[in-house]
Amino acid sequence: MSNRVVNLLVPVISIILGLLVGAVVMSVSGYDPVKGYIALYNGIFGDVYAMGETIRQISPYILAGLAVAFAFRTGLFNIGVEGQLIVGWFAAAYVGTAFDLPKIIHLPFALLAAALAGALWGFVPGILKAKFRVHEVIVTIMMNYIALHTVNALIKTVSGGDFKTGKVKETASLRSEFLSNLTDFSTLHYGILVALAMVGFMWFILEKTKTGYELKSVGFNDHASQYAGMNVNKNIVLSMVISGAFAGLGGAMEALGTFGFMAISGGFTGIGFDGIAVALLGANTPLGVIFGASLFGSLKYGAGNMPNEADIPLEIVSIIIALIIFFVASGYIIRVVLNRMNKKKEAK
Known part of the structure; x- marks a missing residue:
């Protein structure tokens, strides 16, 4: 696995982990994470107005x-x-x-x-x-x-x-x-x-x-x-x-x-x-x-x-963003895991 691929995977994995832990936070707080993420998706891509505002943002x-x-x-x-x-x-x-x-x-x-x-x-x-x-x-x-x-x-x-x-x-x-x-x-x-x-x-x-x-x-x-x-x-x-x-x-x-x-x-x-x-x-x-x-x-x-x-309150989204940043900042750990997986694959 090349460094370029690893550099691409680290932020992608960080986002996925952030969204997953965010779903757990929503569930623990008594909110439906599926409805929450559907509402988030609709707020971004729901219609041309939303897409225009998103690009503007x-x-x-x-x-x-x-x-x-x-x-x-x-x-x-x-x-x-x-x-x-x-x-x-x-x-x-x-x-x-x-x-x-x-x-x-x-x-x-x-x-x-x-x-x-x-x-x-x-x-x-x-x-x-x-x-x-x-x-x-x-x-x-x-x-x-x-x-x-x-x-x-x-x-x-x-x-x-x-x-x-x-x-x-x-x-x-x-x-x-x-x-x-x-x-x-x-x-x-x-x-x-x-x-x-x-x-x-x-x-x-x-x-x-x-x-x-x-x-x-x-x-x-x-x-x-x-x-x-x-x-x-x-x-x-x-x-x-x-x-x-x-x-x-x-x-x-x-x-x-x-x-x-x-x-x-x-x-x-x-x-x-x-x-x-x-x-x-x-x-x-x-x-x-x-x-x-x-x-x-x-x-x-x-x-x-x-x-x-x-x-779902806006504060939940702030938590999700903070989680994504946390996992990105912890990218070294993700990088180490990916490199170890790559070495094991090469050894086999």
Whole structure:
């Protein structure tokens, strides 16, 4: 059994184990797991509206997962994706409401503003890590709170004291009447195409460019990379900037697509934190992130149907997601079992 097959089997087995133990949790709690999973399935694939909403939910998860995965691949742990997503959301919403431009300019401008805002929020922990060796986990966690409260204050400022920004103009919107009619008036938008384009962009950078080679090398061993003549500090900063840009675009999906505005929030969206699990489930690979984001987006949206159809509380779905993450995190054990089974098969 090749390593590639084992890498594919570990998340699949983790999901199956998570769903099985989740069924046990539902049974012990007095709920019917069969009805529960049927309701979950219907919530995801029940009709074109549900499928449209599910795909819409997946878009920001892909970008949040890419942000975490990119940092992981280059030896960094970006816990600040949530904050980077929030500032990207605000930047996209502000540009989408403050300017009168043709759509061919306005929409790319709003997306670029979101990416730049996220990149700036990633630059700060990157430069602190590179110059002063301040651990990026601590800085990025703190910057999540700075982002939340700073953006809340900015929303009040730009809205004249209101609790939300104005509606994003049509010229900056990712929504379309065609997609809305196609999916029975769901909020599906073209953000999924942006997210998939960024998947290809990450793969291209890491696998086909000299910059990507250097970024991965610094992540594996910064001392050896420096000895080989690479600029370690520059690559650390660049890694966090690119990671932050992915996260900022995740915020743009919400500003320009799902909601069309940004409101003052008392707490985090959770998308950035879920991005850690998405990246983990996807083994920090671009293609794997699509898989992980599809699972999380589907579970998050489909869960809304479980209380209505099966009378099962949303907390049960949170438990199932946590179980899947647990088994993915315990992937080493699954890997050992698979390798032992493979060795026994070869011995026979």
